[in-house]
Amino acid sequence: MNGAQRSCDSEECDRFNRELAAAARAMAEEKDTEHTLERAVRTATDLISGCDFAGVFATRVHGTETPAASHEALRLVDHLQLELGEGPAVDALRGEFDLLVVNDLAADGRWQTWSARIVDELGIHSCLCYRLFTDGETLGALMLYAKQPHAFSGPDVENGHAVAAHAAVALHGALEHEQLHEGMRTRRTIGEAIGLLRGRYGLTSDQAFAVLKRLSSHRNVKLALIAEHVVDSGDVPGAADTIAASRERK
Known part of the structure; x- marks a missing residue:
């Protein structure tokens, strides 16, 4: 890697960190849980280069739901996960992983019915799923989707970690207020x-x-x-x- 490339990477990292810090402040200032989660979803689609759609799958006071999504169809996608009892967000709520990267849902055999539906109906092929948690308590999952197979690069995955960490902290505070x-x-x-x-x-x-x-x-x-x-x-x-x-x- 030459000096120009290293400089470019450094500048990109600095830009991402600045934008993430601004988004984290905005999440902390939102007036309620719904706006906090909507901000988290916008942050993911704005800052993760490979991301076409994003949604938050959360355990709320009244049950598990998708309170924020960049596309309305994602609520149906997550409802299908609950109905079938299969899918990455369901596995995240069970605490089975902190991060899951799926490069091609059409070729992945873990959730055959669910995967086939979202590939056929929405044309989604790639998926990143981050378990949102604080102090070991699972709050939900941040779901990132892309239409292209192998859409998420290594830097996308790392940047998603940072977005998910901020979203988990903001979500935890919002849910505590909601529960109170x-x-x-x-x-x-x-x-x-x-x-x-x-x-x-x-x-x-x-x-x-x-x-x-x-x-x-x-x-x-x-x-x-x-x-x-x-x-x-x-x-x-x-x-x-x-x-x-x-x-x-x-």
Whole structure:
């Protein structure tokens, strides 16, 4: 490698680092999880030269989904992974790898049904999958796709590592905020349900909470969902037996 080539590589690396730093600051400043993830997706498609499409596959408060994608069809691609139980993002959520490089999905035999669908329907052949995690906790996956086989070079893979690391930190912070907000909402709903039960049936707070727990256990439904149903509908499923059992604790 001659001096001109080394200089060119150095300049390209400096440019990438500057743009990544700016993107990381922008991710940290986004107002909510959705905007944070959309910024991460834009960063991947802007900074990774071989990348045609990008998406984030994340475990959220309400389940696993694709909250950000550069192309709407990628949401269907990831839904198919969940439906089939196969695909790189599913494997990433299982913690089976931190990085996966697939040079030609048409020739790769690991996820035959899923791979065949995205090759045939979207013309996607190359894939990079980065597990997004902090402190060993898997948060999701950053998926990069390209239409050309062998589209991602060694520098693309390394640059993708850097983008994924920043995305994981930003996603972790956003999800912590989301979980805190959801926890506060859940506690408020449970409090409202307890208040409704106290006023309608003359229960103590402990008895009203015992009603909710009993319903949750018997119906195998999360307590927060039981409380939400009580608040929204005013209905207490199996009220007579459940409340009578709770009054016996008086």
